[in-house]
Amino acid sequence: MLKKHFFSGTFQVSSTNEKHRKFDLVAQFLRLLLALGVAVLAIGFWIPPSLAQSADSACFMTTPSGEVISLDSMCGSQTDRGVQTGQTVDISAIQLQLRQKLDSGDFRGAIESYGQFIAARPNSAEAFMNRGLVYQQMGDGRAAISDFQRASQLFRGQGDEEYYRVLQERIEEVRREL
Known part of the structure; x- marks a missing residue:
């Protein structure tokens, strides 16, 4: 046809x-x-298991007052060498402790966990900044200022002027509250 x-x-x-x-x-x-x-x-x-594991642990926390604490510097590597002790530190275990302690309002425990994290990663500006936020939440302005100063120096050393300025403003704010 x-x-x-x-x-x-x-x-x-x-x-x-x-x-x-x-x-x-x-x-x-x-x-x-x-x-x-x-x-x-x-x-x-499909998410590779390594990414799924890091996706399960959020890289931020919210304090009871609503302040967001970044945990970005703590995401990624699951183990690090302790600087002073030479022992392997399980970063994921510290992250889990931090989440649990902050969620439950155990700020003293969170400070201790941040101390462990900082011992493993002494150049983590975010860890110093976040520990400073916890100190500020607890009402310990002097300790907060000390951590904010260290964090701001580290941020400036990394070329992050924005966080440096934000922390300088935060330091002045905490000083006025003293």
Whole structure:
């Protein structure tokens, strides 16, 4: 059976078999696209175990007063060498302790855990800043200022002038409260 089609200003004659062949090619192409789409979705939903483990532990905490404490510097590596002791420190265990202590309002315990973390990572500006926030929450302004000063020096050394300025303002705020 022959049909006439108007295409680009000329008449073309095509057979039904040619139409089926084109339809089959289009159908194959669509099946290929669907298969690729499913593969991309499957890969997108699969999270490697190492990333899933770090995703389970949030990289921030919220104090009872609503202040957000960043734990970004504590995410990533699961173990570190203790600087003074030479022993391996389980960073993920310290992170877990911190989360539990901050969630339960155990600020003294959180200070202790931050101390352990800082012993393992003495150049962690975020750890000093966060411990300063906990000290401030506890009402220990002098200790908060000390940690804020150390954190601001570390941030400035890392080229992060924004955090340096924010901490300088925080130091002045805490001094006024003393």
